[in-house]
Amino acid sequence: MITRDSIVQAHERIKPYIHRTPVMTSQSIDDRVGGKVFLKCENFQNVGAFKARGAMNAVLSLREDERANGVATHSSGNHAQALARAAKVLGIPSYIVMPRNAPEIKRNGVIGYGGIITMCEPTLQSRETTLAEVVKNTNATEIHPFNNYDVMTGQATAAKELFEEVSDLDIVIAPVGGGGLLSGTAMAAKFFSPATKVFAGEPEGADDAYRSMKSGQRETSQANSIADGLLTSLGDKTFPIIQTSVADVITVSDAEIVDAMKLLWERVKIIVEPSGAVPLAAILKQREKFMGKKIGVILSGGNVDLQKALALISE
Amino acid sequence: MITRDSIVQAHERIKPYIHRTPVMTSQSIDDRVGGKVFLKCENFQNVGAFKARGAMNAVLSLREDERANGVATHSSGNHAQALARAAKVLGIPSYIVMPRNAPEIKRNGVIGYGGIITMCEPTLQSRETTLAEVVKNTNATEIHPFNNYDVMTGQATAAKELFEEVSDLDIVIAPVGGGGLLSGTAMAAKFFSPATKVFAGEPEGADDAYRSMKSGQRETSQANSIADGLLTSLGDKTFPIIQTSVADVITVSDAEIVDAMKLLWERVKIIVEPSGAVPLAAILKQREKFMGKKIGVILSGGNVDLQKALALISE
Known part of the structure; x- marks a missing residue:
């Protein structure tokens, strides 16, 4: 299982081999959201993602x-x-x-x-x-990509670093596919920033987490979204953590994902892949939940085919 | 004129109103260059540029x-x-x-x-x-965009911050158009890191600085490059500083600029405009001058029409 100690130990273990990624802010994003947004830039991580x-x-x-x-x-x-x-x-x-x-x-x-x-x-x-x-x-x-406690614990270190850098976050939001990053983020919040609520953003076309939270059991879904890192369904190790520790899953359309991605590219000047833009899309979609709040966002990755991105942005 | 004190005072004066932009590194870039590269990210500056x-x-x-x-x-x-x-x-x-x-x-x-x-x-x-x-x-x-000592002194603060963060740089390189950033960078090197050599990158299609350095007097040139921030010619206030303090101006083609821009987008995951990619293009073109060196690069800006830039990169 994942404990405070296991996350601390994982962090010490991997520190020599990973980047401590920067936390960026942007007046443009804050203005659009109506809150204070802190972007944990895992798109700058080794291999271009929190993975x-x-x-x-x-x-x-x-x-x-x-x-x-x-x-x-x-x-x-x-x-x-x-x-x-x-x-x-x-x-x-x-x-x-x-x-x-x-x-x-x-x-x-x-x-x-x-x-x-x-x-x-x-x-x-x-x-x-x-x-x-x-x-x-x-x-x-x-080594399973997400349904593995060592993997989930490793992913928790991204949010741990964010909490070390920014105190008193009201909300932290991560994307959800198989749930490795989201469950890790939830555990990091529990142990290092217990007052912070954990939200998730999920593509409408792969909304198994949203529906699993509603029904109380693991659901499957279609897997149809440009957010190609989020097409998998929750695992039996990630779902129980998400079920008990995540306050809300917000689903977004592909068009909303592209809008958020474009905003990050144009205003923050960073390359984020569609999956990584899902949390910001969720914030902009349900702004009323985030207005006036201090929000941490895990920008999960930046691996995107530039030609494909052009096609998306030009549509 | 520009003095050590005037740069220090300018920095104090503008600090409340500008970002202290991050300095990024990238293993991919270092591998390509064969040296250690420090990217001063003015693309993250307010209004998206050192300006x-x-x-x-x-x-x-x-x-x-x-x-x-x-x-x-x-x-x-x-x-x-x-x-x-x-x-x-x-x-x-x-x-x-x-x-x-x-x-x-x-x-x-x-x-x-x-x-x-x-x-x-x-x-x-x-x-x-x-x-x-x-x-x-x-x-x-x-307020002239570059041929103005207050403007030039303000631009010097970008390199000043870089020198504060990274000591013992062998080389610092900036793009050159009208010469405001380059002359400021040269003055910052003179006062805050005198052992650092100052290089410039310039588009081949607007190579007045390259030719002015050769002839010893201000030359004009055509103004034909995708690096639309670098099409102007040196001013009578910027040229004398550049003439005495810049070691080398390296010219690059539009294709080389696009390659460097693509490298920054794909590997560093940051949006840099064509003008901002010119110094890296210069480094990659004349690698023998940079191999084994510790190099500071002023990434001047990130204001680019995404569709145009992606079209360039996808060619």
Whole structure:
């Protein structure tokens, strides 16, 4: 489980290998929101996303004998690069199962960190059976992208740093996909800033967290949004934490995500990927909940294909 | 003239009204350069560019009776917004002469800061006669965008902050257009980091500084580059400082500027305008001069039409 001590220890463990990312403010954003917004810039993190934290903590938490056999995962996104980099830092192998249709830029990112890629069909079943085979052949340890306590604890360190830098936040808001970042953020708030309410932003087209919170059990959803980092559903380890510690999940449309992304690019002058713009989109959509408040926002990542972004912004 | 004291005083004067912008580093950039690069992020400055410093210092340096009549300039770029904002902060009027073909986004920026716009034809002559008329009618004080010691001294504070944060820089490099930022940077180096060599990056299509350094007198040039902030020629106040204090001017093509801009967007995750990417383009072009060195780079601004920039990057 995740405790105050486990987050503190994870933070000490990963500190030499991650950036302490800056917290930025913007008068333009504050004016639009009607509150004071603090942007925790995980788009500046190693591999361009908070995922570096969880992957690093998970790999560093392995026993020596486990480490030797390396680590494995299936991912077409930021976790793949984060795990390959964490393995490279420690000089151990990483085995990444990727669907054949994964963008070349993502494949090259993994290869750049020395990751060993096994291609599979673009279905969850093919991903899982291929990963099982890789693990069987290599004895590598599987590191799940979010449904793993070491990963979740690593992700908690982003909000911990934010709370260290900005006191008395009324609200902290993170995006939710599988729930690794959100559950980590909720645990960090519980232990380091208990008066801070935890909110989440979620794409309307992948709103399983919103519906799970309503029904009280894990729901599935379609997975249809430009926020490609948030298409997965909650895990059995992330959902219970989110259910008990998150005050509200706000869903946003793709158009609202693009508007928020554009605002961050144009006014704050930083590159944030669609998934990373989801919390700001949620704030702007339900402004009445945030007006006059001091709000921390986890900008989760900045890995975006610039050509695709152009198409989105030009629409 | 510009002295150590005048820069220190300018910095104290403008501090309440400007951001102390962060200095960022990037492993990707260091790897590409083969040196250690420190990015002074003036793209995060108020109005999105270092111009806020010079305009603020110039307006704050006016006598009370001068202030009352307001300030005036002709500009279609960042200086217009910077001056309008500086005037707004002090509650005085600003009169901005803009060519009819200035982009709407720039006009709206000036209007947003309460600037009073007078349109003119898009020629230097029309700009100057229109400005003279505005000044005659209003008794406002003209604040030139670069050929003004208060403006130059204000621009010097960006490099001063960089030297305070990073000691022992071998080189500092800034872009050069009219030379306000470059002369300020050179003066800051002289007084606060005398062992640091000062370099400049300049677009090939507006290479008057490069040719002026060669001939020893102020040259004019064509004004043809995507780096729209660097199309003006050196002034009679900026050139003598640059001539005596700048070690080297490196010219770069538009394609090289786009490559450097893309690198900053994709790897550092920050929005930098073409003009702001010119120094990095210069470093990458003549890498042999920078390898193994500790290099400060003034990223001058981030005001760019996203659609235009993305179209450039996607080519």
